[in-house]
Amino acid sequence: MKHTNLRPKPKFRIIKSSGEIEKFSEKKLRNSLRRSGLKEKDCQRISKTVSSSVLDGTTSKDIYRKTIKLVKRQSPIAAAHYSLKRALLNLGPTGYEFEHFVGKYFENQGYQTSVGVTLQGGIVRHEVDVVASKPNYNIYTECKFHNNGGKKNDIKVALYVKARWDDLKNGPDGKYLRGYALATNTVFTKDAITYAEGVGLLLLGVNAPEGETFLDIIKKHKLYPITALVRLKKVHCKELLKREIILCSELLTEDKLMLKIGMKPEEVSTVIKDIHTLLGL
Template sequence: MSAQIRVMNAAGEYEPYEEEKVRSSLARAEADGVFQDRIVEHLRTKLYDGIPTKVVYKEILHLLKKLKSSLASRYHLKQAIMELGPTGFPFEKYFAGVLESYGYKTVTNDYIRGKCVTHEIDIVAWKEDCHVAAAPRNDIAALGMTSSKIMIECKFHHEPGVRSDIKDGLYTYARFLDIKENGFDEIWLVTNTKATSELVAYGNCAGLKVISWNYPEDFSLRLLVSQKKLHPITVLNSLSSVDKQILLANNIVFCYELLNPKVNCLPKDALIKAQNEARLVIGTN
C-alpha cells in the first residue's frame, strides 16, 4: 500500500510515502524497533493518497506522547527550533551556542564597518584553538588569530515549507565581499529549514558554505544538534508557551541550561517538571 500512497510536503509538492523515511526519523529520535513498528502500523490505518506530511507528523507525535514523552520531545526537534521566536534573534544565539559546543568562539549581532557601509553580522565565529589577542567586542577585526574567521548569516523561518533560496545567497555573499578586508576568510549561510538546489549550487561555486536542516549530510543543523543533545527548551512538552518565552527572555535556550541550579525564573513546580523532562530528552541523570 505504501508504494501507492503519495504525501504532500510542506512546499505543496507530492512525493511517494516511504515507511523507511518514517523509521529513519523515529530512529533519530532514539525510538527502537518496537516503537517504530507500532508507529508504522498505526500510520497504515490513517494514510490516504495526498495526505499532508503535517498530518502524518501530528499522528506520529500524538502517539509518541502516549507511548513515551521523551521520544515525542526529541521527534519535535525541527518544529521546536521554529518556535524559538518570530524575529529569528533567538535562533542566532541558539546556533552560536551550537557552534561553541563544537569548539568555536562566537560573537553575535556585531556591527562591522565594511568598505562601503556598516553591517550587522549575525555571528562571527572562529575556532577555539586560535591564538586570540584580547580585543573589545566592537573591534572583532582587531582579533589576532591563526585560523579562519567566519561571517555567518542566519536565515530563520517559522514555517516548514519556506526555503532559503538564491536571493539569500546573493545577499549574504555581497555583504561578505564588503567586509572581507576586515580579516574574514569564510562565509556561511545557515537556515533552520531547507535550502533550494539553486542556492546549494551557487554556494558550491562561490565558496559560500550553506548549512540547512538536512544539508550537508556531515554538517547539517539536524546532525550538529542531535550529536551533542543540543535540544532547545522549546522541545519540552511540559512547558507552556508562556514559560518558554520567559526562559528565552532569560537567555535560557538549551535544555542543558535549564538544569543549572541557578535557574529560578519559573514557579518551582513547573521548573522541576521541565527539568525532569529535560534530563530524559538529553539523557542526563
C-alpha cells in the same frame, strides 16, 4: 487450490508544508521513527496507526501531529528527537532566538560570539547576525529563519550572502575575517549547496553540511534547544526564550526562574528529569 487476491495498498498523495505533493510512504515514516530511538515494535505500531488515517490530500502537518502525539505518549525523550526539525522552527517567531542558537553552536566550537553586530564594509555598513571570534580569526554568519518548514533557501540567498562577504572583506572590520556562513532552520536547494561549495561559503542547516547538519550537531554535542522539550508548555517556553535561555543545558540551573515564570514545582521536576535523560546525565 484457492488464490487470494491481495489488494495493493492505495498510494495516497500528501501535501507537504512547501505546498509540494508527494506519495505517502509508510516506510519513510517508520524510518523517521527509528531515528528517534524508539524500539522497533513501537516504530511498527505507530507507523501502522498513523498510516491507517492517511487519505488523499492529508497534510504532512497533520501526519506530524498524529505521530508526535503517539511518540510523546510512548517516550518524551524519543519525542524530543523526533521533533528536532519542528524545534528549530519554533525558535521564533522573529528569528532572534534562532540567531542566539547559532551563537551557541559556535561557542560549542570554541568561539566567542556576539549577536546583531553592525560592521563596516568596503562600501556600506552591514548588520551581521552572528560574529564568532578566535584570536585573529573571525567567522561572520547570516541567519535565515523561516516559520514554514517548507521554505527552501535557494541560490539567490547564497549569492546575496557572498556579496556581503566580499564587501566586508574589503572594509576595516574585515581584517581578521576568515570565513562566512549562512545558517538556516530549514533546507538549502541543490544549486545553493553546489554554489556554496564552489566559493567556500559555509552552510549550516537541516540538510547541510552532509553528516554535520544542525540535526546531527544537536545530537552529537547535546545542543538541544528548549523547544525540543515536549513536556515544557509553550507559554513557559516562550517566557524562557525571552530571557535568552536557548539550550536545555542552560535550564539545569534555572529552577528559580522556572518557578518565577509560573511553572509548578512538579512541572520543573519533570522538565529537569527530561533534560537529564536527554543529555545522558
